[in-house]
Amino acid sequence: MLESVLFAVSEVTETGAKPILPMIVLGTIMTVTYIAIAFDWVHKSVAALTGALVAVAAAMFFGVFKDEAGHSAYDRAVHDIIGHDIGVIGVIVGTSVLVEIAGRSGLFHFIAVKIVKRTEGDPARLLLFLMIATIMFVTFLTIAPGTLIMVSLTLVVTRELNLNPKPYIIAVAIGANSGALMTFASGICTLMLGTAGQLPYSHFFVVSTPMAWFSAWVAYEIIRRYYRAEFVSKISVEERRAKIALFDEWALVSDRRLFYRCAAILGATIIGFALSKRLGVGLDFIAFAGGTSALLLSGIYPDEAIKKVNWSMILFFIGLFVMIGSVQETGLLEWQATKMIELSGGNAIITMLVLALFVLFMSGVVDNIPVAATLIPIVRSMEQQGIPGEPLWWSLILAANLGGNSTPIGSVSSVIGLNALEKDRQIKVSWGEFIRVGGLVTLVQGAIVLLYLYAYAYFNLFPSRPN
């Protein structure tokens, strides 16, 4: 039986087409892994690593990887794939060290309290300012650390002002996904896609930064209207003002020297990111320069900062990249790309819009990182088949980040926000309630994204990538 299958496989290979059995087997492995990740059957990193091991073993069994000059099949299977994505991992490690040290200085906590004090305890203004602060923090810190700071602040401030924290937490969670669109390095998903698409840092200011603010404004308006009855405090205006004025931001500063140094290093790192192309270095170099400067100048025992890097996430990415790389070798993703182009009749704009719609939907159901990671080779394949790349990459970036707003598990910011709300205040947000708000936000944001992408493509506004 096995011999006949292998014979069939090799026979098809000789005709030039890819054998179908490895596609089915590795495609199934990938699907099962994604389901395990989505439903939290096992730890995400363990799921991704297991998927990678099984996928590599299956690919080796089917002879998917071929020996090339100086490269064994195993090298092709694992080392080349990891090497190809090492830039993303480098940026994550470098920025994690920098963000950990900057977080210790109290810099962001200090700024957050300063911003909240400007609201003078006004519930509606608080919603607006919390969203703006969330976007700014996610811009510099990425989604998870930025959201965590803002969620904690929101829980404390709403308790002080006797306000229902639910709308504010949802606003922070949704606003964080808009924040991830601000720059190349604002979100892990954005970073992955930007790196894969070789999009220059400065192009983000032209395409995704305006959408970040626009989508956040849409979310703000919807949340403000949906929860309008909740923006009423049981305490008087004067009392609210007094309570907010009492906040002492200096209680949050653990190290003033570190505070100023981190501000300078973070600023230099952002400028470095923007100038990396001109400097002829990768973003990982800039991220490592920022992280290493922080380690050198912080006075913090380096091991303490290094061990705070989310190694679990790094392993998750390595597993994911190896698994997808193995699946890619079977030709399954290329086949999917061809089918998507056929579906759109080879029209670049329709392909872009179909892709955006698909990603908007999938990012709400599965974590947007596996969705993005899977679509990277598909979009590369589409580019090779003659579809212009820029609109596809930008549609992926916008849709993957905003699609996560539709469900409570669609993005890491929602997971953090809702977990924190439940743990600290014992308030649960049901799937139904979240989907009513988040789903509506995603519907409107999705429609705007499609129009926005269409307008950019129609008027040829997408900046061209340098050769």
Add this chain to the structure above:
Amino acid sequence: MMSWEPFENESNLFKDLGLFEAAAHPQSYVIKMPDLRRIGFVEDGSNQDRTVRACAQILETNCGVPKKKLAVTPSAAELLDACRREQCDLLIAPAPFGKNYDRDHACESLGTFIDELLMESELPLLLVRDTLNEAALELLMSGILVPLVVAEPSVFEALNWSFRLLHETRGSIEILAVADESILEEAKHWLDQEDERTFRADHVERALLRDIGGLVAACQRHSTAERTPIRVETRQGSFHTVVLSSLEMQPRLIVCGRKRSHSAPSFHRAMDLVLDSRRPVLVV
């Protein structure tokens, strides 16, 4: 609901909540540097005398106040009287008793004289347990570590003294706040014993951060005027172990607050640090 891992963990949430709660309810506190007119020191004929003299010399230079050698007296009370007469606001004394005993089996005392001093003295006491050369002492005195488990008045006093000692040299101060679950053991009956989570280190750290908010704000404000770098670190674990391991990484002078009562946990924490630290400890 899916777990946070691998992206985040609860510990970070509790820490951030504690920080913002500290900002919301800061205790009003202002650093007041105490008067330091003279530094008194006493010798007992032990090997530690040379280190005591060196400490006095360094503090004299660093603080810009004269030192005064005091005669050995039969009782601690008489020595403290002599300090008052001589206008000494800080006393340096050797404390070698039981240094070579195994702590697990024997010594819980610094000797009758020093034990009495610790109980009676309103002045800060710089106790020299072990010998140390002048270069090492010089380095040690350029930085101060103020360990704490709760923000009690004795800690505020320790901070006041820390700023005073570094007033001229502008050395650095680190506040090491230790979230030590064991401090809750004695008060367990106050809390819901069924609720095991109450005693998790994360919860203790959150409460500690809330507790020290006013102290941190006061120190940061004062450090602006003084240009004394100050850093606040929180760690989870046993107070004793955390403090001593922190000193191993970076030797500094410990300035430890204590309430003058045998029943006060802060008294025993200070005593334990003096007993186990190989470097001088200033007990305030």
